[in-house]
Amino acid sequence: MKIDLSGKTAVITGSTAGIGFAIAEGLAKAGATVVLNGRKQEVVDAAVKRLAGLGEGAQIRGVAADLGTQEGCEKLIAAEPSCDILVNNVGIFGPQDFFETPDSQWQRFFDVNVMSGVRMSRAYLPGMSDRKWGRVIFISSESALNIPADMIHYGFTKTANLSLSRGLAKRMAGTGVTVNAILPGPTLSDGLEEMLKKAGTGSGKPIEEQAAEFVMEHRPSSIIQRAATVEEVANLVVYTASPQASATTGAALRVDGGTVETIA
Structure with a gap:
């Protein structure tokens, strides 16, 4: 199977390192124009230089914006008003006991892990629908199903990603646009x-x-x-973004190493 994303533009949020950068690299190797995102300009610039230096021949751009805020999302959308592939990857995590997690922390996790995907999807999906082709991918987690006792606030946001992706897939029915969630395990x-x-x-x-x-x-x-390695997660994302995955939508696709104790 040869995945060819030539002529497609992909926006990957939170993509200067880790899983996000690996996804950006995978999409670039498939021929997509890639837009990287991070909060700090110098970090974004370094990531753009690093990805361009891999010699894949793809066009690489970057936008520094804090997507945990409405203003940050608007900044990225203004810089890149259209895309064919949106990967809602930006996210934060960290253990904290439920009884020691203040409202401000719940709100911060919700703003970064959930509302960034809401805002970006709301901005880009109409154009995808008009063009009759598009891919929106939420990076959720096995923690959406296996809610960690020491990270309930995190698991809650990742379950919300599943609700968003499933609901948006239904909303985009018949448009040629697919919406899916990827559930990595420990990576x-x-x-x-x-x-x-x-x-x-x-x-x-x-x-x-x-x-x-x-x-x-x-x-x-x-x-x-x-x-898992970040490349193993990225491989599933690249396939989900491909033309070959046109019949896959509304799905929660696991790359969790078998961590979730269910066959469904």
């Missing part, structure tokens, strides 16, 4: 690596080994018994 992204370093429990061990131990302690139902 060796920059965020997980930083969390493991802060914990300091596996000091001296390779980061892959530390990540595997984390998975088996916190997600013992994992079948692959390790953290």
Whole structure:
């Protein structure tokens, strides 16, 4: 199967590192024009330079905007008023006990993890519908189904991503536009690596080994018994964004290493 996204423009939110950057790289390799996004201009510029330096031949642009705010979303939309592929990837996470999580933290997680996707989808879906082709992909999480006891506020936002993607898929019925959610499991992204370093429990061990131990302690139902790579997650996103995935919509697609204990 050869995925060709030549002539398509992809906006990937929160894409200067980790899963987002891997998705951007995968889409660029498939020929898409890629728009990177992060909060700080210098970080965005560095990511654009890094991706362009991989020599894929795709056009790479970047927009610095904080998508946890309405103003930030409007800034990105003004800079890139149209796209064919939208990947709502930007997100924050972190453990915090329910009884110690203030309203402000709930609101922050909701604004970044949910409202960014609402605003971006609302802006780009009408144009996709007019062109009779488009892809919107929400990066949810297995935590949308396996709500973590130590990150209830995070799991709540990822479940909301599933509601959004399913509802929007129905709203776009018959337009040629698909809307789906991707559910990664524990993934060796920059965020997980930083969390493991802060914990300091596996000091001296390779980061892959530390990540595997984390998975088996916190997600013992994992079948692959390790953290996924960001490229493994990106591969499913690139397929979902492709013309070949035209009959896949309204779906919650798992790349969770078998962590979720269900066959459905």
